[in-house]
Amino acid sequence: MVSAVVSISYSPLNVRNEDRNSWSRSTGCSFLRSFRTFSISSVDDEQARRIRRVACACVAPPQDLTPAKSIGPQRLENLSVKELGDESDVLIECRDVYKSFGEKHILRGVSFKIRHGEAVGIIGPSGTGKSTILKIMAGLLAPDKGEVLIRGRRRHGLISDEEISGLRIGLVFQSAALFDSLTVRENVGFLLYENSTMPEDQIAELVTETLAAVGLKGVEDRLPSELSGGMKKRVALARSIIFDTTKDAIEPEVLLYDEPTAGLDPIASTVVEDLIRSVHMKGEDALGKPGKIASYVVVTHQHSTIRRAVDRLLFLYEGRVVWQGMTHEFSSSTNPIVQQFASGSLDGPIRFELKLFLSVNEVGSAKAYSL
C-alpha cells in the first residue's frame, strides 16, 4: 500500500526537503538515498517506517530475527559451560560478511563479535570498509553474503521499526547529521516526537536532561548552524542516547560511532572521547548517573580516540579483520600491517597509491606513477 506521506511530512517537526537531501548525502544512508529518488507519495508504508527509523538518530531495533543455526538446541547441548557463556554475552556478531559496490569488493569475509560491556574500536586504512561494516551492523546496509546476528539471532534484510525485543542499535554519523532546519531540541527529541506517545512537554524535559548528560545546557532553541563542530557531535550523541522512558522494558543499547572526533581539535576530541566513555554502562554521565549504553563500537583514525575511548581493537584491511587485540597491545604488535599503520610509515605491506602527474616536458608524456 502506498502511503501519502512519510513521517517527515506528517511529523510535528517540519524538516525541509533540502535538509533531507543533505542528510542523505552526509550519511550515505541507502534508505535516504532511495528515498530521494521517490516522490513523497510513492513511498510505501514499509519504506516510510524505515526512513523514519533511520532519520530518528538511527536507533533501530533488529527485525526479522530467526534463530541462528549455530546456536540452535542441538549445538547448545554440545557446548561446554564456558562456550555457552561466551555465546550468551555476544550482542552483535558479523559472520563472514561480504559487501561490494559495483566492481569494488570492499568487505571480503569480515567476522567478529561484540560482547556485552565492550568498548571496541575499528581501525584500518582509508576506504577499507570501516563505515560500511558499521552501516551493516546498524541494519542500514544489507551484506551481499554472510550473516549479522543480533543476540544470536540472524537478521534478515534491513531495519524497520517492528518491535522485536532484543537490542537497540544506534549509529552516530561522522557528520553529526543534524537537520539544519530543526532546533537542537527538535533534533534530539526527533525519535520521540515521531514515534512515541509522550506529551511534548515531557519530551522537552527529557531532551534537556539528555543534553545535560552530554554536558550541554541552554542550547535547546539554537539551530545547528549556531553550534561548533564539537557541540554538534555532542547533540548527535544526545540524540542517540535518548529513549522513550514510558516504555516498560528498556533494551540494552549498542552505539556505533563513525569517526566521532574527525575534524575536532585535540581538546574537543578529548571531550567527545570522555563523553563516549561516560554514556557507557561502565561510565558516569555529566549528571553523575551511570551510562546506559551496553557496548559501543568506534570507527576512528585518531590515536587519541584509540587510546582514550576503546579497550579492544579490530584492524580491517583489504576486506578482512587482519588483527584484533587489546588497545595496549596495538603499539607493541609484531604484525607488520599493524606496525606500519601505528607508525604511519610509508614502508610496509599496506599498499597505497600516490599518483604523481608529471608534466609533458619532464617525461615526454603525462604518466601516472605509483609510489
Ligand SMILES: Nc1ncnc2c1ncn2[C@@H]1O[C@H](COP(=O)(O)OP(=O)(O)OP(=O)(O)O)[C@@H](O)[C@H]1O
Ligand atoms: N553506497 C556506496 N556506493 C558506492 N561505493 C561506496 C558506497 N559506500 C562506500 N563505498 C565505497 O566503499 C569503500 C569503503 O568505504 P568506507 O566509507 O566504508 O571506508 P572507510 O574505511 O570507512 O574509509 P575512511 O576511513 O576513509 O572513512 C570506498 O571506496 C567507498 O567509496
